[in-house]
Every structure is written in C-alpha cells, then in structure tokens.
Amino acid sequence: MNDAASNASHEQRGIGAFLRRCRHAVTRRKLAMVSAVFGAFSLCATAAIVFTVSRMPPPDLAAAEKLSTVVLDRNGQLLRAFTTSDGRWRLPVEVADVDQRYLAMLMAFEDKRFYSHGGVDVRSVARASWQLITHGRIVSGASTLTMQVVRLLEGRYERSGNAKLRQVVGALRLEHKLTKTEVLALYLRLAPFGGNIEGVRAASLAYFGKEPQRLSIGQAALLVALPQSPEWRRPDRNPKAARIARNRVLQRAVEEGVINQAEADRAILEPVPTHRRAFPQLAPHIAESEVRADPIAAEHRLTIDRNIQRALETLAREQTALLGQKLSAAILAIDHTSGEIVAHVGSAGYLDGTRAGAIDMVTAVRSPGSTLKPFIYGLAFEAGLAHPETLIEDRPVRFGSYAPKNFDEDFHGTVTIRHALSQSLNIPAVKVLAAVGPGKLAGRFRKVGAETVFPDATQPTLAMALGGVGLTLRDVATLYTGLARGGDVIQLTHRRADAEAAAKALLHGKQRKHETLLSPVATWYVSDILKDAPPPLNARAGRFAYKTGTSYGYRDAWAVGYDGKYTIAVWVGRPDAASTPGLTGRLAAAPILFDAFARIGEKRVPLAGAPAGALRVSGSELPPPLKRFREGGAETVQGPFLEPRVVISYPPDRSEVETESEDALLLKASGGVLPLTWLVNGAPIESDPRTREVIWQPDGDGFVRLSVVDAKGRVDRVTVRLKSPEMAAVFLPDHGE
Known part of the structure; x- marks a missing residue:
C-alpha cells in the first residue's frame, strides 16, 4: 500500500512538472510571437510614419529664435543680458560653447543613441513597450532629445498619446530638416532649468556664475538632471532633490563609462548651489544705451574690454565709498591709438x-x-x-x-x-x-x-x-x-x-x-x-x-x-x-x-x-x-602784494549748499588780518577772533548773505542758497586747481 501510494505521488509530481513546462513553453512562444508581431508592427508603423511625415511641414522654430538680447565685449564675452519679451532668460548658445563632459553625460542619461537614430529611437520604443506589457506600468521612457526639442518648441507639456504622436512626427520631420548639431543646439537653448531660466548657458550663469564652457563634473551632472523636473529640482528651492537627481546622473555616467567611480565620488562631495546668482551687468549704462538705439538687434558687440571694465567698476565703487555718501564717480578709458x-x-x-x-x-x-x-x-x-x-x-x-x-x-x-x-x-x-x-x-x-x-x-x-x-x-x-x-x-x-x-x-x-x-x-x-x-x-x-x-x-x-x-x-x-x-x-x-x-x-x-x-x-x-609773456587787456591791482585781502573761501559765492535739519555750517575765510568779524544778513554772529573759521547754525532754507571783515576793515561778501537735496547743474568758474 505504501509503495503504491508512493509511486502514485511520484507520478503525479512528474505529470505536474511536465504540465508546468508545457505551459511555460506555450507562454514563451506566445510572448515571443507577441514580441515579434509587435516589433514587426513597430517597424511597419515607423516606416509608415516616416513616409507620412516626409510630406508634413517641420516644427515651427519661432520659439527658438526668441532669445535674450546680449551685449558683448571686444572678445565676445558677455557684458550684459536682457530677458526676452516674455520675461525669460534664454541666451544664445552653440554646441561648441558647452563643456564636452556635460554633453557626454547628457547623451548617456537622456539619449545614448542620439547620433544614430533619425529622431525616434525604435529600440527604445520597443523596450519601453515590452516593459509596459510585462510590468503593467511605465518602467522607462523612449523620448529622444529630438522629441524633447519638439515638445519645447510647442510649449505644451501634457502627457497623452496625441502629444507623444506629435512629438514623434515632429522629431522625424525636424531631423529631416536640421543636422544633429543644430538639433542639439536647440535643446541647449530651450531646455528648462527652473523659474524663468531656459537653456544651459543661462542656467550655468544663474547657478554657478560662469559660462558653461568649463564645468566641474558635479556641475555638469546637475545641469543634466534639472530639465527632467525643473521646478521640483530647482537647487535654490529644493537643494535636496537637486542633489539626489545629480547623484543619479553621476551613477549613470559611471555605468556608461563617461566618468570613473573616483570622479563620481569627488563630484558627489561638491556642494549644490542654494541661490541664484545675478546675471553679468558690466558697463550697464552704455549697454542700455546701445539696446535703446537698436532694440531689434539680438546681439551688440562693443569695444569694451570686460576685464578692464570690471576692474575699473570695482575701483570706482571702492573709492567713492571711502570719499563719502552721495558721491559718485565716472571713468572713461580709451585706447587712443585706435579711438x-x-x-x-x-x-x-x-x-x-x-x-x-x-x-x-x-x-x-x-x-x-x-x-x-x-x-x-x-x-x-x-x-x-x-x-x-x-x-x-x-x-x-x-x-x-x-x-x-x-x-x-x-x-x-x-x-x-x-x-x-x-x-x-x-x-x-x-x-x-x-x-x-x-x-x-x-x-x-x-x-x-x-x-x-x-x-x-x-x-x-x-x-x-x-x-x-x-x-x-x-x-x-x-x-x-x-x-x-x-x-x-x-x-x-x-x-x-x-x-x-x-x-x-x-x-x-x-x-x-x-x-x-x-x-x-x-x-x-x-x-x-x-x-x-x-x-x-x-x-x-x-x-x-x-x-x-x-x-x-x-x-x-x-x-x-x-x-x-x-x-x-x-x-x-x-x-x-x-x-x-x-x-x-x-x-x-x-x-x-x-x-x-x-x-x-x-x-x-x-x-x-x-x-x-x-x-x-x-x-x-x-x-x-x-x-616774458606780453600781457594785454589786464589791469594790475594796486595794494600790498604780500598781504592778501580777506576772502570767504567756503562757502563759495553763488553756491548752493545742501543742509540737513539741525546741521551746523562751517564758514571759512583766508587772508586778511585777524581778528575777523562775521555777519549773516548784516547781523554779526559769535566767532573766535583767533581763527579764520566759525561754526554757524542756519535757521532754514533760502538765500543768505555772508560777510567777513578783517582788522583793517577790508570786506568780502558772498551770497549762497541753503536748500534741501535736489537736482541742479551750474557751470561756473572755479577758484581751483
């Protein structure tokens, strides 16, 4: 009995295993058939799309042409930039203007077959579709950089089948018209980086304060990561999310052989910027003048040398801070060999x-x-x-x-x-x-x-x-x-x-x-x-x-x-x-x-x-x-040469003196014989007979007549206007150097 039961049990287990193998074989065949059919369908669909889109107009590139107006120095370096009409920082940039490591990481993370596909990566589409069937959810995307450019040109960000189809069609048509370098340049110019920052050049200036030609590995990885979720990953608002996304890009770059693990480890230690930097604003007065003179031009080239301009702006700021409040300074430097x-x-x-x-x-x-x-x-x-x-x-x-x-x-x-x-x-x-x-x-x-x-x-x-x-x-x-x-x-x-x-x-x-x-x-x-x-x-x-x-x-x-x-x-x-x-x-x-x-x-x-x-x-x-110089028209003034007459040296005659409430005014005289007597509007004021200076407290704004009389009875008079701060301009002869 026991032997019979044991044999029956073994037989059942063997039959069960056989049936399971049969079911798995059938499932594999079905899946293979499905995969083959789907692949054939994908190829046929792609061929049909290629034929159809070849007759359709390419995407409108108008959005890519709405760039920030820039003012450049004599060597092409940025002096000043202005936002677009819709308030965006979107600076002109070409592929050659960007760090090559950034481009390598961008390809590894976003579209590693960018230079081999025609706008749509069929292999990525097949892989994404297979993952969707087998997992019942989206595991990876199939969007190429070209498809992203189409979406950015449209300015619409909905996630739907129709939107994806428009991107596929647009990508095929775009690559039919433009070279790979031109398509990549569009991405570098339009990619969103949070807020009103668009394009890798604007992002590099805003977050790192420098042009994107030379980026650290960590900086390059951060710029690759931001466009996927620009608002959530904005480093000035969510540095933790930005850091996580950056590190994910670094790991992918290691897996694809773009950088080694040691480089990635060092990049992970780089701090993430926590605030936006101001865009360059060198030579602001002449830059604004040029833009006003020609508001249509997208680029203005000046003879200004950026390094000299920055050095002299710093000099003016530092020196006037030492000289006093409300003072300003201006400096003009000219190469007079060329003008x-x-x-x-x-x-x-x-x-x-x-x-x-x-x-x-x-x-x-x-x-x-x-x-x-x-x-x-x-x-x-x-x-x-x-x-x-x-x-x-x-x-x-x-x-x-x-x-x-x-x-x-x-x-x-x-x-x-x-x-x-x-x-x-x-x-x-x-x-x-x-x-x-x-x-x-x-x-x-x-x-x-x-x-x-x-x-x-x-x-x-x-x-x-x-x-x-x-x-x-x-x-x-x-x-x-x-x-x-x-x-x-x-x-x-x-x-x-x-x-x-x-x-x-x-x-x-x-x-x-x-x-x-x-x-x-x-x-x-x-x-x-x-x-x-x-x-x-x-x-x-x-x-x-x-x-x-x-x-x-x-x-x-x-x-x-x-x-x-x-x-x-x-x-x-x-x-x-x-x-x-x-x-x-x-x-x-x-x-x-x-x-x-x-x-x-x-x-x-x-x-x-x-x-x-x-x-x-x-x-x-x-x-x-x-x-000896021959003088004409001059009348020599008689009097003792070695004894200058008394003169009010401050305030000067016909001057306007700004006064604050409760501020005293220093009156100064030169020459003459002590003691001096000071009068304000004909009335004497208290003064020290041993000096040529006196402190006087005005009682309000308006015109005042000041007089000083020396011990020999010689007099000098001036009329000044005491006033609150306001704009004025007077061109009068100086007493000065």
Whole structure:
C-alpha cells in the first residue's frame, strides 16, 4: 500500500512538472510571437510614419529664435543680458560653447543613441513597450532629445498619446530638416532649468556664475538632471532633490563609462548651489544705451574690454565709498591709438540709489574746472606767444569786473609758464587766454567734436580758463586724446563694428579722418609739462602726463591722464551738482586715475619724443619775444602784494549748499588780518577772533548773505542758497586747481 501510494505521488509530481513546462513553453512562444508581431508592427508603423511625415511641414522654430538680447565685449564675452519679451532668460548658445563632459553625460542619461537614430529611437520604443506589457506600468521612457526639442518648441507639456504622436512626427520631420548639431543646439537653448531660466548657458550663469564652457563634473551632472523636473529640482528651492537627481546622473555616467567611480565620488562631495546668482551687468549704462538705439538687434558687440571694465567698476565703487555718501564717480578709458573705448564706468554703482547710480556721468554736462588749462597754453605755444620757459606774472589782476584768484588765495610773483601749468595757477592761465581769445579756444574744441555749453547761452568768456563752460567727461577725454596723439584727435567709438571697419579701411590704405587740435610742437610742450605734474601721495611721478581740475563750489573733481597707449578720464562728485566741501581733483580724482592706470597694466607705453622744431632751451636762451609773456587787456591791482585781502573761501559765492535739519555750517575765510568779524544778513554772529573759521547754525532754507571783515576793515561778501537735496547743474568758474 505504501509503495503504491508512493509511486502514485511520484507520478503525479512528474505529470505536474511536465504540465508546468508545457505551459511555460506555450507562454514563451506566445510572448515571443507577441514580441515579434509587435516589433514587426513597430517597424511597419515607423516606416509608415516616416513616409507620412516626409510630406508634413517641420516644427515651427519661432520659439527658438526668441532669445535674450546680449551685449558683448571686444572678445565676445558677455557684458550684459536682457530677458526676452516674455520675461525669460534664454541666451544664445552653440554646441561648441558647452563643456564636452556635460554633453557626454547628457547623451548617456537622456539619449545614448542620439547620433544614430533619425529622431525616434525604435529600440527604445520597443523596450519601453515590452516593459509596459510585462510590468503593467511605465518602467522607462523612449523620448529622444529630438522629441524633447519638439515638445519645447510647442510649449505644451501634457502627457497623452496625441502629444507623444506629435512629438514623434515632429522629431522625424525636424531631423529631416536640421543636422544633429543644430538639433542639439536647440535643446541647449530651450531646455528648462527652473523659474524663468531656459537653456544651459543661462542656467550655468544663474547657478554657478560662469559660462558653461568649463564645468566641474558635479556641475555638469546637475545641469543634466534639472530639465527632467525643473521646478521640483530647482537647487535654490529644493537643494535636496537637486542633489539626489545629480547623484543619479553621476551613477549613470559611471555605468556608461563617461566618468570613473573616483570622479563620481569627488563630484558627489561638491556642494549644490542654494541661490541664484545675478546675471553679468558690466558697463550697464552704455549697454542700455546701445539696446535703446537698436532694440531689434539680438546681439551688440562693443569695444569694451570686460576685464578692464570690471576692474575699473570695482575701483570706482571702492573709492567713492571711502570719499563719502552721495558721491559718485565716472571713468572713461580709451585706447587712443585706435579711438576705441575699453572701459565706460558711468557711476559708482548702477543699482546704488543713494548715489544716483542710474545716471551716466560720462555723458553728463559738468564744469571741467582747470582741466582746460593745457589747451589754453597749447594755443599760446602754437601761436608763438609763449614757450614753457617764458616768464609770466602771477600777481593780482583785473579784466574789467573780473578778478581771477588762485586756488590757494596767494600770489607767486614771477614764474615760468611751465611752473604755472604744473601748479595749476589761475591768474597766468586767464592772462594767456585773454591773449589767445576764449572764442578761439571754444572754436578749436568744436572743431574736434567737443561741444561746449555756456550758462544761459552766453558767449565764451575768460571764465573758460577756470571751468566756466559745460563739457561731458567724454568730451574732455576726447580733447586729451589729442594731446596723447601729438595734436590729432581721433573719433572715439564704442561699437566693435565701427572699429573693425576702420581697421579694415586702414589695411586698404584708407586713413581715418583726424581733426587737428594743436600743432605737434605745441602738444609736446604741454605733455612735457604735464608728465612732471606733482603726483598724489605714495604715487610715482613721470609715468604718464596728467592734469587735475576742481569746479566752482567743489562740485566736480577731475583727473585726466595719458601715456603712449591709453587715455583715462576720471570725474568725482554728486550727480545732483550739490557742493561737497574739500572735494578737489588732486585729493579725490587723481588717486583714482593713478590706480586706474595700474589696474590696466603695470607697464606704461612711453610718450612720444620731441618733434622737429621743438626748442629745448632754458629761459635765458629764448628769443627776446619769448622771454616774458606780453600781457594785454589786464589791469594790475594796486595794494600790498604780500598781504592778501580777506576772502570767504567756503562757502563759495553763488553756491548752493545742501543742509540737513539741525546741521551746523562751517564758514571759512583766508587772508586778511585777524581778528575777523562775521555777519549773516548784516547781523554779526559769535566767532573766535583767533581763527579764520566759525561754526554757524542756519535757521532754514533760502538765500543768505555772508560777510567777513578783517582788522583793517577790508570786506568780502558772498551770497549762497541753503536748500534741501535736489537736482541742479551750474557751470561756473572755479577758484581751483
């Protein structure tokens, strides 16, 4: 019985095993048949689709053409970018602009047969379909990069059979029209990376602060991972999800042999960015000006050098922070051998509202102070009226009702013109301008393109010698390029196309049009004096020629210099033209000028040597007509020469002084004999008889008449306006350097 039962049990188990093998065999055959049928169907369907779509129009590429407007420097580097009309950061980018490791990881993770399929990867479709049948759910996708590009061009993100069919058809049609490189470039330009960031270049700048040409392995992996779920994986909002996705890409890259495990381990340790960076905003004033001038152009190429621009913007920001609140600065750097502007710093900080940073002070009309004195003497040298060693009197003088004064309120007696210009004495400069004529000076400026602006549309006067005229920083820089170039002024340009056209014309023997500012001999005399001008503290003299200037009322501080290659002009002041006590070109602008030359490069190109006809002699060897300057139209002021009259040195006459509530005002005088008596609107105020200064508390805004009387009864009076902060612009002669 037991043996029979045992045999029956073995027999049943054998039959069961046989039946199971039969069922498995049948199942395998069915599945094989299904797979074969499905594969044949897929091939037939693909062939049918290829035939059908060959007659259909390709996807609309209009979305890919809506790019951010970009402003580039002379080497094609990004200075400034602007969002598209719909507020997207979508920067132009080509395949060659992207790190090759990023591209390799992108292919390994998204579409490893990208270069072998025709837009639709049939093998991936078959695999995805088989997995769907066997698992009852989607295990892997079959979307190619080309299909993703079609979806991005459509701008629709629904997941449906119709949407997938449109992508298949569009991908086949797109690859029929474009090359693989062009299709890949579309993906690099359109892929979403969270928020309003589209394209790998915009993403690299936003998350890493750099162009995508050189990415670390971790950075490249993160950029591969983000487009799959851009909002959920945004590193600035969900760094944990971004890190997990990045690490998954790194592991796939190891599996596909793109990187090794050691590289992946190091990349995993890289931090994920947790905030978005600001897009480059270099040369913002001139960039916006170019976009306004040609809003249709997608790309603007400038002559600006990105590295120099960044260095000088940093310099302006740092130095004005040390000088005081509400002050701004502007710097213009020019390669005067070609006329190309290599740096245009319009303010101390474009986004700094406390310094009115949005105002471009390079193009603002201001009083140039004493920066025009070199051209006055240059005209005298050119006309044969003077030589650097000619003697001239620095004594009290009056031209009708106009009595110029020196910045130090002193007189220096008989000096050479070389000394008068290097020390920026005012009285000799006015005397020389009276001889050459202010109209001639203004006419020479207009001839070379520097437009002068006079108060109330008046005619040029002797006040031009001390800044009684309006000019922009660009105008002043243009004039100084004439000194740097031996007398010829070249037209300045900030557009790369203009510079390239000029260079091309020069190769074909066509010279650029130059305007003559001064003769070569006169220009060399001026430069020979300016190169020995006293430098700021802790600065080296003689490396380049330069001149400073201070406008009336301490509103504008200037410094302009040049060597054999570069001309740099610096302005410091308040954009609202308010007075800043103690603001002078030598103390505020000259240090910036010297630092600017150092940041451009330590090596200086020497100035040109003496031209033919230049007299390099001492004063005693000069021809008799040049030994002493012949003055005309001047009336010598009588009085003791060694005892200057009392003068109110601050605030200046006709100035506007900004006052805050409860702030006292410092009144200063120079000259005269102590004790001094101060009066405000005719009423005396308390003062220390031992000093020439007094602290006075104003009681409100409005016009105030200040008077000071010395021990000998000599009086000086000024009228000033006390006001709350507001914009103003006045072009008056300075007392200054």
